[in-house]
Amino acid sequence: MSRVDENRKSVRFSSQTDGKLGRTKRDLIVQMIDYFYKSKKDPADLNDELLKKELSNGVGRILAFIRKQESDLLAPMFRLSDEVSNLLKLDVTLTNKILENQSKLGAISNEHKNKLIDQTKLLEQLVIGLSSKQQLKKEFRKILAHYISNR
Structure with missing residues (x-):
């Protein structure tokens, strides 16, 4: 008589899906169940309004953050630029x-x-x-003195 473990149920995946898991099949199922239980989401409901x-x-918060950054940072930067x-x-x-006035000043200076x-x-x-006038006066005095002395 074989003993049946109540905690074991079989789940089968294709080999491609099995390679994508990165964890045991059992861990994946337990994590999925915990997720749906904690988030109160029904996996059968594809149009989850929540x-x-x-x-x-989330998109609204991101847009509000961007608007705030724009008003706090970008607008002042554009004003300053x-x-x-x-x-x-x-x-x-x-x-x-x-430069124009320096050029004019240079011309005036020249x-x-x-x-x-x-x-x-x-x-x-x-x-x-x-000096030549002084020289002429000296020469004239000499000539005059010579003339007077000879006369």
Whole structure:
């Protein structure tokens, strides 16, 4: 007489399904039964409204999280990037004005330099003229003194 174990029932799977399990058939069945018992889900009900509702709530929570991140992080970052962009445009404008004014200042500086060079040359000519005038006076005094002494 063979003894029958009340805790054993047979379940058969194809060899492909058996390879996918990754656990014993008995463990799989026990885990499935525990899952359905704890979640109060009927495996025969393919249109499980509770599962649909949970999935819908999950999607809603994810969308709320994304909206919150958008308002807390993305919107301020976009505002700041717009401000930085405007500041860069202003900086480029100011830099161009500075370069333009530096160019004008360089031209004015060159004009003053040329005028100073011209004035320096004129002063040198005056100094040369004055020294030659002094020389002429000395020579004239010598001639006059010589004329007076000979007379």
